[in-house]
Amino acid sequence: MHDVGTTENKGTSGEIEERAKEDWRTRLIQFIAGAIAIAFTFFYLQFRTQAILDVDGYYHIKWSRLIWEGLRQGHFPPPFPYLPLTTLNPQSYVDHHLLFHILLIPFTLFGDMRIGAKIAAALFGSLAVISCYWLIFRYRIKYPLVWLVALLACSAPFLYRLSMTRAQSVSIIFMVVGIYLLFERRYRWLAPLAFLYVWTYSLFVTLIAAAAIWVAVVWWSERRFEWRAFLWTIIGTVVGFVLNPYFPKNISLFIEHLLMKLTAKDFATSVGAEWYPYESWYLFYSSLVAFTAMVVGYVATGRSERSQAARPAFFLLFSTLLLIITARSRRFVEYWPPFAILFAAFALQPLFERARHAFGSLPADVLADLQPLLDQQAGDKKRRFREEIAPGLLCVLLLIPLGFNVYGTAQTIAEDENPFAYRGGMEWIKQHVPPGEIIFNTDWDDFPKLFFYDSIHRYVSGLDPTYLLDKDPELSRLYENITLGREPNPAPLIRERFGARYIFTDNQEVHDAFYDNIINSGWAEEVYSDDNCTVLRILDERREPPPTEDEQPDEPTDDEPQN
Secondary structure: OHHHHHHHHHHHHHHHHHHHHHHHHHHHHHHHHHHHHHHHHHHHHHOOOOOOOOOHHHHHHHHHHHHHHHHHOOOOOOOOOOOOOOOOOOOOOOOOOHHHHHHHHHHHHOOOHHHHHHHHHHHHHHHHHHHHHHHHHHOOOOOHHHHHHHHHHOOHHHHHHOOOOOOHHHHHHHHHHHHHHHHHOOHHHHHHHHHHHHHHOHHHHHHHHHHHHHHHHHHHHHOOOOHHHHHHHHHHHHHHHHOOOOOOHHHHHHHHHHHHHOOOOOOOOOOOHHHOOOOHHHHHHHOHHHHHHHHHHHHHHHOOOHHHOHHHHHHHHHHHHHHHHHHHOHHHOOOHHHHHHHHHHHHHHHHHHHHHHHHHOOOHHHHHHHHHHOOHHHHHHHHHHHHHHHHHHHHHHHHHHHHHHHHHHHHHHHOOOOOOOOHHHHHHHHHHOOOOOEEEEOOHHHHHHHHHHOOOOEEOOOOOHHHHHHHOHHHHHHHHHHHOOOOOOHHHHHHHHOOEEEEEEEOOHHHHHHHHHHHHOOOEEEEEEOOOEEEEEEOOOOOOOOOOOOOOOOOOOOOOOOO
């Protein structure tokens, strides 16, 4: 009898092990299929245009290439002489994306760095969403396919901004890893993570916020003070600042960024559109799935028992914080939507588990008494509907906003600016202007493209207009007045105050008044022009300005004699 029982037990144990292996294989296939779907989406979006999406990507990929060239020559980090009139002058420059730029180096080795930048953007964007999807698998959240589609359908602006060659994708990966370490209570690992995050992007403050939220949530749910989570995060952050090639200038730049952007009033100067909020109605309908997830999460968290609510409560506070800063500035829209989906997923999980355990924990005699009242076939149908049909229908429903978001984002990306628009003008400057001279660029946001094509010259303003404003407010106001055509005789001011003899301007209507002023003054001549841009040279001596339209001689009529 003993041998028989042992054999039966082994058989039962073997069946359990086989089911576990089968479950693991199924989940692995689901995860790989989901990762492929995510990657396909981002590579499809990325190559709807030839351009590097968002102009800052031109700066990031070119600067990464210069870092690589500096490393090969034994210079790390290399000097940055390109914006000498701003707070990013050679003495004060800080690369607060340093690790991100190092990660971009392999993509600069393509024959066309533009292609390398686009592949990097698609890859990092995919990894960011895959990391969120991995968190769902790691904690065995039910219906992973539903959450996969929800992650991709959560927001059109999210898809757009994650397609940029910028550090936000890597930032999301840092956030997800930090959340995993908090949930697993591996607090010591938060120190190296925070260190690397500081080297990568200035949004490392979200990791500090996450640690503080986790401490509060654990105290609320378990009545324990998890001070180590916050302490190790702060230690890693401080070390990241101190053990940094830009210390202590990196502290000054970080404070400058906070003072520039964290203001309840309007900005001191006209900054990039990403710093302003979205129109409310657009944000709502373009991120409808994310908003719906927030509502579902709020309702589900309210019905969870406190002992099971630590993780949902964390996502409640964290995603709400990200929603608030998204409402303040559109540049944070890439962070809130995926964490809104994670909030709903983790908030619903305790309810699903409680429902399953409630029925499964009934005594055997009670289940036996209830069995005659339950039709087995009907029970199987209900279970199949709950486990397969309902999630499938929800996925199909989510495919509608997914289709709209992907199509709309693809259309927006396809309309991006011509990446070669300034190449002709910058090639002329490289060939005719001595290296090291300052080029007066009439738009601060043209700098990344100018820098991409020409890194042997310097420029007046770039990356952010507040860098020039903070360095020299008077010069910043003069720059704005000149470029908008408010100065009737700008050439002497450009030469004397900015130290520039050559001017690069795009052919946009906003600069028509500037162009007319400088040409009509007689102090400048046009040396290069195409459909997209114009290069002007300031003269040593004033010439007679060209005649205006009113001064042009009248064309002879048919009745007038012609010489």
